[in-house]
Amino acid sequence: MCVTRDEWLRTELRRLQGRAVAAGLRAERLKRGLPSALPPRGSRAWRRTRTLTRTLTRTRGLLACSLTIAVAVAVAVAAAAFTGSLSGLFDQVTAARCLLPNNYLVWEATRPLSDCSFCQGVTEPLILHNISREDFKQYAYSSGPIIVKGAVSHWKAMHKFSYDMFKNLYEHTNGAYESVEEGCQFLNFKSDLFSLRDVFAMSDDRANHAEGEDPWYVGWGNCHPDILAIIRQYYTYPEFLPEDSELPNSENIFFGYELGAVMHLDYIPRLMWQGQIKGNKTWSLAPIPECDHICKPFQFYVEPGDAVLLDTRIWYHATHIPSGQFSLTVQSEYG
Template sequence: MAAAMKEGVALEEMFLQLKNEFVMKKKLDPKTVRAHFLARVKEGPPRKIDMLERYKLSLFFLLPVALAILLGAILLGDTLLEISEGRHYCALETNQFLMEMVRPIFNCELCRNMTRIERIPKISRQEFLEKYAYTTIPVVITGATDGWKALDTFSYRYFKKLYTHHRGGMESVDKDCQFFNWGYPFESMQHVFNMTDAQADLEPGEESWYVGWSNCHGDTAKVLREHYETPYFLPEKSETSTLDWIFIGWPGPGAFMHIDKVGRPSWQAQISGRKKWKFVPVPECAGICKDEYEVIVEKGDIMILDSNQWYHSTFVMPGEISITIGSEYD
C-alpha cells in the first residue's frame, strides 16, 4: 500500500513539475506541451529496481504489442477501464498513459479565469445546464441530498449485508464490474467484507483503508436506488448511467491522481464524512490555468466533475467514515 501511495504522489509531483517547466516555455503550443508530457509519463519517475521491477521491465518488450491491441480495442469502442486497474497498480500506470495518449485536446480557455471551485447552496436546472452541466467546470452543490434515505442507512455493514445476501452481487463486482483498492491490501470485494470488525471500524491500532467499486448487478442496483435520487438539478432530459459508483473508507489517502475514460460527466454524492478533492488541469493548460484546485466536499454535498478532462485525487478528512455514491449522466 505504501509503495502504491508513493508512486501516486510521485506522479502528481511530476505533473506539477512539468507544469512549472512549461510556464518557462510559454511559446510551446498545446500539442508540443502534450507530446512532452507523454514522453515524461512513459519514462516515469526514477525508481530503485527490485525483483518486481525487473519483472515489470522484462514486460517492456511486450508493451508495443499490448499497446497496439489496447488501442485497437479503443477504436472499436471498448473501454480501457475493463483492464483490472484497481487490482494492479502497474496496470493503472499503463492505463493512465493510454488514456492520456487518446484524450482530446482540452480547451484551456474554460479554466483561464477559474480561481477556485465554487460551492453553491442551491441551483436551478437551467442555471446548472448553462454553467456547469457540460462545460467540464467542477462545482459542488451543497445540501443537495436532502431527504435521501442513504444518509441514514448506508454504512460498511449495510453494504456487507447487501452484497452477501444478494446472490451473485459480490461476484459480479469482481468479474463483470470494477473494483478499486487504491493501493490498499484488498484483492476483491470478498476480501473487503471479510475484514475484522475492528478494522472495519478503524479501532485504535488498526490501519486506515479506502476502496471503491462499480455496481452492475441488477438486484443490488434496485435496492441501492431505493435510498437515493437523481440529483434534482440535472438537465430534465439527461439520463444517468445504469452503473452505481461507491467509494468508502477512513481518513487518509483515497484515490491517487488519475484521469478517467468514462465518456460522460459525473456526479458524486457525499453520504458520510468529508473528502478533499484535488484537481490538476491537463498539461496543455500549463501557464494558462492554475496549477491545481482544491475543494472540500461535506456530508450532503454533491460533487460535479468531468473526470475525463481533469486529473483528480481525493483525501478523506479526519472524522467519520467517508461514503460516496455516484454515477454518470448525459
C-alpha cells in the same frame, strides 16, 4: 501462456528500433538514448511524448509499474511516433491483457490534447444553493467543479448506508460478488484490499479503523440488478440534472478512511456527479499536463449532503478524508 510486461516491452522495443532504423533514424542516435531519438521539438508527436512523460510522474501512485517499464514505454512511444506506427503500438498494448492493468498509459497517450480553456482562470469551485433544474441549465454541461450545497441531504441513504449494510447485501445476494468481479470495476487505490470479498472479510477492528489498524479506501460499481433495486430506494438522481440527460445503468460506491483516491483522470463517457453521504472529503484538482503553464492546481472540500459535479475526464483529481472520519459517497454520470 501470458507474456510478462518486461518480455513484451523488450520484444516490442526491439521491433520498433528496427522499424525506426529502416525509416531513416540512425542507429547511433537510438543508442545514445531517448532525447536524441525524440521527434522534433514542438511537433505533435513531441507534445504527445512530453504529456505521457508528465502523466507518468503525476499518476505514479496509481500506475503500478516499475521505472524500467516506464522508461521502456517512453522509448517505445518515441520510436513509434517517429516511424508513424504509434497507433499500431497502442492497438497492441490495448490487446495485451497482461501488459498494464486498465491501460492508463494507453488512454492518456491517445487522449486528445486540450486547448486549456476549460481550466484557465479557475481557482475554486462554483458553489450553488437550492438550485432548480431550470436555473442549473446554464451550468449543466460546464467542465469546472461545482458544489451544490445540501443537494442530497434529503436522501434516506444519509441514515441508512453503512459498511455493514453493504456487507450484508453482498454476502446474502446470490452472484453479487461475481457481478463486480466479472462486469463492474473494483478500485482499491492505495489499500491492500484487492476485491470486494477482501473488503467485507476485514475484521471489525480493521473495518472500523480502530487504533493501530491500517486505513483503507475502495470503490466499486454496483451492477447487480437485485442490489441496485435495493440501494436505489435510498437515493435518487439529483433533481437539478437536465431532464433529457443520458444516465448509466449503474452507480458507484466509494467508502473508507483517510486514504482517498490517488491523482488520476477518469476514462468515462459522461460528466461525473457525486453525492457525499458520510464524512467530509477534500478534493485536489490539477490541470492536464499540457496546461500546467496556464492553469494551477487547487483544493476544496465537501460536507455530508453536498453534491459535486466535475468533468473528471480533463481534470486530474485526488481525494483525501480527514483523519478518523469515515467517508461514503454515491457516484454516477450524466451527459
